Amino acid sequence: MASINDVARLAGVSKATVSRVLNRTAPVHKQTEKRVNKAIRLLQYKPNLLAKGLKQKSGRLIGLLVPDINHPTYSLIVKHVESYARAAGFHLVLANTGNNPDEEARLIDNLLCRNVDGIIFLRVSNKSLAAERMAQSGVPFVLIDRAYEHSPFPFVMSDNYMAGVLAARYLISKGHHKIACVTGPPDISASIQRLAGFQDTLKQNDIALDPDHVLEGDFSFECGRRIARDILDTLPEISAIWAQNDPMAIGMMHTFLKNRIRIPGDISIMGMDDIELAALFVPGLTTVRQPFEKMCELAVQNLISSDSDRFSQLLLMPELVERDSVGTC
Amino acid sequence: MASINDVARLAGVSKATVSRVLNRTAPVHKQTEKRVNKAIRLLQYKPNLLAKGLKQKSGRLIGLLVPDINHPTYSLIVKHVESYARAAGFHLVLANTGNNPDEEARLIDNLLCRNVDGIIFLRVSNKSLAAERMAQSGVPFVLIDRAYEHSPFPFVMSDNYMAGVLAARYLISKGHHKIACVTGPPDISASIQRLAGFQDTLKQNDIALDPDHVLEGDFSFECGRRIARDILDTLPEISAIWAQNDPMAIGMMHTFLKNRIRIPGDISIMGMDDIELAALFVPGLTTVRQPFEKMCELAVQNLISSDSDRFSQLLLMPELVERDSVGTC
DNA sequence: CTGAAAGCGCTAACAT
DNA sequence: ATGTTAGCGCTTTCAG
Numbered sequence: 001m002a003s004i005n006d007v008a009r010l011a012g013v014s015k016a017t018v019s020r021v022l023n024r025t026a027p028v029h030k031q032t033e034k035r036v037n038k039a040i041r042l043l044q045y046k047p048n049l050l051a052k053g054l055k056q057k058s059g060r061l062i063g064l065l066v067p068d069i070n071h072p073t074y075s076l077i078v079k080h081v082e083s084y085a086r087a088a089g090f091h092l093v094l095a096n097t098g099n100n101p102d103e104e105a106r107l108i109d110n111l112l113c114r115n116v117d118g119i120i121f122l123r124v125s126n127k128s129l130a131a132e133r134m135a136q137s138g139v140p141f142v143l144i145d146r147a148y149e150h151s152p153f154p155f156v157m158s159d160n161y162m163a164g165v166l167a168a169r170y171l172i173s174k175g176h177h178k179i180a181c182v183t184g185p186p187d188i189s190a191s192i193q194r195l196a197g198f199q200d201t202l203k204q205n206d207i208a209l210d211p212d213h214v215l216e217g218d219f220s221f222e223c224g225r226r227i228a229r230d231i232l233d234t235l236p237e238i239s240a241i242w243a244q245n246d247p248m249a250i251g252m253m254h255t256f257l258k259n260r261i262r263i264p265g266d267i268s269i270m271g272m273d274d275i276e277l278a279a280l281f282v283p284g285l286t287t288v289r290q291p292f293e294k295m296c297e298l299a300v301q302n303l304i305s306s307d308s309d310r311f312s313q314l315l316l317m318p319e320l321v322e323r324d325s326v327g328t329c
Numbered sequence: 330m331a332s333i334n335d336v337a338r339l340a341g342v343s344k345a346t347v348s349r350v351l352n353r354t355a356p357v358h359k360q361t362e363k364r365v366n367k368a369i370r371l372l373q374y375k376p377n378l379l380a381k382g383l384k385q386k387s388g389r390l391i392g393l394l395v396p397d398i399n400h401p402t403y404s405l406i407v408k409h410v411e412s413y414a415r416a417a418g419f420h421l422v423l424a425n426t427g428n429n430p431d432e433e434a435r436l437i438d439n440l441l442c443r444n445v446d447g448i449i450f451l452r453v454s455n456k457s458l459a460a461e462r463m464a465q466s467g468v469p470f471v472l473i474d475r476a477y478e479h480s481p482f483p484f485v486m487s488d489n490y491m492a493g494v495l496a497a498r499y500l501i502s503k504g505h506h507k508i509a510c511v512t513g514p515p516d517i518s519a520s521i522q523r524l525a526g527f528q529d530t531l532k533q534n535d536i537a538l539d540p541d542h543v544l545e546g547d548f549s550f551e552c553g554r555r556i557a558r559d560i561l562d563t564l565p566e567i568s569a570i571w572a573q574n575d576p577m578a579i580g581m582m583h584t585f586l587k588n589r590i591r592i593p594g595d596i597s598i599m600g601m602d603d604i605e606l607a608a609l610f611v612p613g614l615t616t617v618r619q620p621f622e623k624m625c626e627l628a629v630q631n632l633i634s635s636d637s638d639r640f641s642q643l644l645l646m647p648e649l650v651e652r653d654s655v656g657t658c
Numbered sequence: 659c660t661g662a663a664a665g666c667g668c669t670a671a672c673a674t
Numbered sequence: 675a676t677g678t679t680a681g682c683g684c685t686t687t688c689a690g
Contacts, residue, residue, distance in 0.1 A: 333684065344685090345686080348684070352685085354686090377683050377684070378684095379683080379684090380683035380685090381684055381685075382684090383682090383683080383684075384684050384685045384686085
């Protein structure tokens with residue numbers, strides 16, 4: 001592998017000059033520039049980013065930590081983050097935390113060793129000390145789709161409380177009052193906020209959300225299936241359910257349909273996120289859309305922008321997407 | 330950020346010794362080791378992987394190039410590759426090629442600049458020169474789920490011809506003879522091989538696969554929906570369809586169900602891959618399973634193993650998974 | 659068992 | 675406009 005020295009020698013210049021034409025960091029005579037470029041081509045020279053990074057103390061790398069790469073919601077986020085990161089000249093180091101705080105901590109340390117320019121976290125549990133660890137390191141970071149309540153840490157996420165409000169309002173507008181809610185993990189503030197908005201709105205409309213009608217899920221397809229079965233067995237009176245993400249909603253629809261329960265004829269289902277599949281399932285899933293692409297764009301932008309114009313906390317508005325899974329009651 | 334020099338100074342040893350305790354690369358006196366470790370703890374020292382990589386000419390990084398991170402099949406592969414790579418002490422640099430050969434080429438160059446230890450490719454098009462480029466660079470690489478026919482390049486993938494055979498045999502065993510096949514992109518040899526196995530097997534059983542019954546797809550949900558509509562309009566006589574991947578099969582089921590076509594009552598659908606959703610959709614999708622986890626394990630292993638015990642080409646057996654989307658005819 | 663010194667490939671003063 | 679030099683933080687001979 002040719003190095004900058006080889007190029008310099010072949011072009012008959014110093015490596016400083018080569019560096020200059022490479023990075024346009026100072027004016028170079030047209031003629032010399034031509035010679036250098038020719039040498040680069042001849043030698044198939046590729047600058048060594050490790051050396052460059054070592055010198056500049058930046059690996060041009062962004063770390064992205066997700067709980068589960070294969071989860072439809074997260075893989076969507078990964079895609080958008082990668083896209084915006086690369087557009088800005090950064091590569092993405094992707095790692096699965098599996099929702100394991102120890103693993104997460106280890107990964108953070110590893111990434112810091114690589115002189116990443118920043119780290120983006122997805123849905124770390126409230127128990128995780130990731131943000132504290134990062135704050136201490138001084139390396140920029142952003143939490144996506146997840147924040148510590150009343151925390152001083154930077155995040156960009158949807159207004160989860162409003163998502164609950166939107167969901168409740170919609171179900172109410174369709175005449176439902178026997179309503180259930182399937183939450184995410186209880187140690188995630190998104191779950192808590194969404195439930196709060198949902199519950200408050202129902203109450204304001206004199207509809208009680210029976211504590212027994214708040215079911216604890218974990219954001220997976222699988223738990224949606226399980227909980228749907230429970231509802232069939234023990235809560236036959238329910239007419240509408242808001243699942244706090246689409247995979248759970250789709251998992252529930254699966255079980256209901258398999259048991260010849262019609263949607264929305266017999267029961268109405270609503271989700272949140274608006275993953276690709278929400279539009280694809282039969283019936284199409286009415287859901288509360290999170291503006292993931294915008295979130296990712298802002299997260300990346302924030303991470304790599306200079307300290308001065310870095311925002312700290314950003315709440316984006318979710319949006320109702322009406323399809324066919326909610327009927328009138 | 331403390332460097333190895335700081336540690337050495339604080340521990341009263343040379344940095345060579347610090348390096349030795351860090352990497353267990355040579356015996357160190359128990360006492361000195363203790364002092365060094367103490368200093369490391371005190372300073373919260375983290376070795377700089379850029380410097381280490383520069384010296385050792387290895388970034389402990391594996392590049393993974395996929396056409397679409399959000400595609401269910403690929404995100405599954407990403408997950409497994411990440412898992413095995415990290416278990417072996419490597420981080421993953423993930424990038425989306427969007428099936429764009431130019432982008433792919435640029436990414437390869439970028440990754441090579443980072444001294445990656447290897448690159449794994451997913452489903453590059455036949456038109457892509459990725460493998461040639463890589464071969465020339467001398468950096469190890471593996472193609473997953475995709476190979477150049479009669480090529481000298483290393484790959485690990487399913488036996489796509491056999492997948493076609495399995496699908497055909499199964500449909501035949503259920504009494505179907507009016508059969509259609511939805512392929513992947515025509516410039517992907519997986520599409521070609523799968524079709525060949527399918528077609529040959531039908532022929533051996535005296536069932537003709539009318540050329541009009543071979544529909545060209547692109548492996549996406551969306552094209553499944555479109556093609557299902559075409560079939561409804563123009564090919565009402567079809568009794569069974571093999572879609573060459575699950576997303577297309579699921580997209581088709583969506584359209585059929587929406588048009589009150591029963592599955593498998595009116596038409597039978599079969600897929601390939603066995604993504605999570607295949608088990609979840611209603612009806613459950615009968616499919617040809619690819620052993621993705623094993624494929625990824627082998628790909629990573631191959632990539633990072635020493636030259637001597639590196640295999641070159643590996644074909645794994647796919648496997649039929651019977652669910653509820655195919656009926657008897 | 660430990661230290662000194664060279665150097666990986668690059669950039670960034672500082673000269674000229 | 676270009677060259678010289680001094681490192682970035684680490685590993686790795688080579689001595690001792």
